[in-house]
Amino acid sequence: MKIRRIVALAYKEWREILRDRLFFALAFVVPASLMLIFGYGLTLDVEHIPFAVVDHDKSAMSRDYLHRYIDSRYFDYKGDVASEREIEPLLADSRIRLAIVIPPRFQENLMSGRAVEVQTLIDGTFPFRTSSSKGYVVAINAAFNGELLGSYISRRLGVSAETAKAMAQPVGVQLRYLYNQEVKSVWSIAAVLMMFVLMITPPFLTALGVVREKENVSIYNIYASTVTRGEFLIGKLAPYVAISVINFLILWLMATQLFGAPFKGDPLFFLLASVIYVTCTTGIGLLVSLFVRTQVAAMMLTVIVTIVPSVLYSGLLVPIASMDAAGQFEAHLFPAMYYTDIVLGSFLKGVGLEQLWGKVLALLIYAVGLWTASFLMFHKRPKS
């Protein structure tokens, strides 16, 4: 191991990356852009659902009922239309996603104790939004019914409104959201996106960097020299690990400052765990680069081996616990899942090494495995 040679290799690589505009962009612009695009695009909260109203009754009670929707932050009131016929084109154009039709004699029927049906039309093209919308409608409707029942009881029994309400709804639900008190999906997503971006960009950059050298034959400078395999791998990859750590710091800042996610854990622990994680993902890129000859092939293979586990088996979209046994098994094979737990634990739960040491150990084993495999597979006197 000669330090001078490692430094020469690393410094050469570093200058190449900084001076090549395309590589520079890949190294520093792409990760932050991914964070921005996904951070704003991937929010799972359903709010501001645009809707329109057909009020055939136009009574005090129908207005009271409708205002529960109009005043809610989950809905965006787009106006009244005269008949059901006018709703159809609005839904078809996606100008509204939901419409409420109050039948004639809504107030009169309710006053005389007859049940009424309020027709609700929901755009079903996005099932996730649709079911959330339906949930909001049912909840608002139930609250309205509860109040009607309460005021009926209060009038019939002559008790106070409070007592009447307690009699109408004897069991209430008291909710306390832990870790993410406002249930803002962006808090979790910003944190988990760090896992995603650091899973995709370091291997991509590393694989391209190594394969580029193969493609333009400068790898023969290494093969033909007395540089050892270990010196080459360390010198070549050190800049990529460094870039990934810089990116990690940038993403961390973005998550807390731009997306407002709280960071409750131990920063030092998080930093160390993250360095292990990027060493691990850089190793994925290195391993990929040993299997392919061209930069195009390197890109394709890296995308396949990184995007799939980081999207599907990391807990980004679906919690690991809700997967079937096969899915859970697969999730445990990829490093993404362990780091997701570390990120969420550090950001939202404020736990540290004591709770998460197992995950860090898993990443460490992974990193050592990848680098060892690459070292054993890399030869200075290949077959072709």
Added chain:
Amino acid sequence: MGQAAMVGKDAPVVRVQDFVKRYRKQMAVDGASLSIDRGEIYGLIGPDGAGKSSLMKAIAGVLSFDGGTLHIFGEKIDSEAAAERVKGRLGFMPQGLGLNLYPELSVEENIDFFAELRDVPPAELAQRKHKLLAMTRLDNFRDRPMKQLSGGMKQKLGLVCTLIHEPELIILDEPTTGVDPVSRRDFWMILTQLLRERGVTALVSTAYMDEAARFHRLSLMFDGRVLIEGEPDTILREVPGALVELVAEPQVEALLRLKTRFPQAEAVGPKLRVFVPGATPQLARAQVEAQLEGLMVSEMQAVAPELEDAFIALLQQRQPAGQDDARQTQVWLDGDPPKGDGIAIAARELSRDFDHFRAVDRVSFEVRQGEIFGLLGANGAGKTTAIKMLTGILPPTGGAGTVAGADMRRAGLAIKGRIGYVSQAFSLYQDMTVQENLRLFARIYGVPGSRLAERIGRVVALAGLSGVTAQLVSKLPMGIRQRLALACALVHGPRVLFLDEPTSGVDPIGRRRFWEILVHLARIEQVAILITTHYMSEAEHCDHLALMHAGRIIADDTPAALKAALQQEAGQVLDIGAEPVLPALEALEQAGFSDAALFGERIHLLARDITAAEARIRTLFAERGIQLRDIAPRTPTLEDVFVHRILQQEQQEASA
């Protein structure tokens, strides 16, 4: 000169015995044996795919192999660990001009990186760097990023980086391919000088037969085998025969008659060249005369055969060339050539800028119907850009290009349909058969269905493809692929043909067959042909030549006239054998022969008055105690012309 005297006395630096290398099932090298002595420049000559690169990589310890033995400095190289042990004493420059350098780093940063990789101590690095940069005239460009260097400078930088750790053996894979003749001459000069001073051994490969004179010893490689090994002169002696050059009228008829008896007959411009194997010069002349009875024959002379003739003779001994498809008369175009002034292609003040870089600078020339016009120049000289403008692929920045009188900037499909174009990387479909490729190109060019079979039949006969029509292109050797590319470009019957480096990397036999077709097209079918090449030997085939350098045409005439002009301006080429050769060169340079250049063991220089120059050289050498072995005038080659014109141009620019 202790080192030079030691040549051949100790054990060989490299010993290769029955070397075999396979890539999966593909045999790359099949039982090659050779040995290289200390201090010599050893050449590997052969076309693409001959196995040169595989052999060199294995010797450099960067490729494992499948059979045979390999000893370097007496060490048996049979494992990665064994290879590691000798790598400190080796330098390797892989194929591809400057490809192994780092484009974003400057000249100096590149050198420093190689030095650090090789553990060169800083003090020695500074000293060696200074010397090598001065020698290669790169010292003014220390801070320039490598990507902004010209081809010749990249090649020299590559050499400096390979030499910075002072290896004992350097392995250079096609270092001169695509480099302009002046840089090439410089390169050989530097290499020879360094090798002489330090007793370094060099293994150098090349695809140019005419570089053979640069080597002490060489191997001719073909199809994974070493055909013959030895000194250039010895190889020529091993393939006995005589070369007869003559002018005959009508040329086509004369060539056909010669071909029936001598397979190695070819038309080179106005001349015919016939290699008569096994014959003395007198006998060869007599045989050729007998064959041409009744024709107008003039300027017949017997000359010394060149290595390429020997190479082809050797190849034909091994595998007699399949003489398929006789093609004699007009087989391909119907009717008479177009009337008019006969000018098929014209470039007028054609220019093209890319950003701030002028790739083609006010280029003008004309190509007549039935003429082979050669555009000669190094990579990056602007040849391809000029062709692209003339075929209407790229709009010119200034000037105009016309084909058959039509301006190519505005030419419609009708004009483009009259052009055939074979690009550098020909666009054949590898996974289709020869027949399918031809059908596809015929359809693309709008050959009507009723004439399809007839047209394809004609180009197949013309290009000699009848035996392979059902084969997949990917399975065909390079030479046949090239002929197929030509056939595809001809299938719609164009009268103007553009060829962009069609013969790079093709073996000499393949190149000859290709040229036979081109000569036929020009002479008999009256097709106008514009061809680019960086093989100087091919340039002799052209009726008219334009030498391009740095975007400009620096000379434009027939090959004979170009040579005559050089003789008039600068004199004859003197070929000198002297011992010891390096001090001799130094003495000549000091005495004012500034263009003296080293060719292997010999020195070439230009002299206006040969007798006076010879007398001066004799006294000069006598004073210095240098032994003059022989001295004789030589006809200049096109390379001499090219070098002279470039230097002239550079001097003009420097003084302006």
